[in-house]
Amino acid sequence: xxxxxxxxxxxxxxxxxxxxxxxxxxxxxxxxxxxxxxxxxxxxxxxxxxxxxxxxxxxxxxxxxxxxxxxxxxx
Numbered sequence: 478x479x480x481x482x483x484x485x486x487x488x489x490x491x492x493x494x495x496x497x498x499x500x501x502x503x504x505x506x507x508x509x510x511x512x513x514x515x516x517x518x519x520x521x522x523x524x525x526x527x528x529x530x531x532x533x534x535x536x537x538x539x540x541x542x543x544x545x546x547x548x549x550x551x552x
Contacts, residue, residue, distance in 0.1 A: 514527075
């Protein structure tokens with residue numbers, strides 16, 4: 478993985494996207510662990526679907542409304 482040095486969060490994320498897409502098991506545990514899911518009003522019963530949507534967004538796709546809502550606090 479490349480050295481991220483003094484990159485912004487978004488730039489560092491872009492450098493890691495391919496690795497994340499390959500390594501993710503799509504289990505949804507990242508969504509369950511995220512402290513922003515409750516404030517975002519997300520249903521953790523859909524954690525795997527939210528994770529799939531996030532991966533789609535990272536790959537340049539449309540994602541899902543829940544995936545977009547889960548990432549909004551990070552931007």
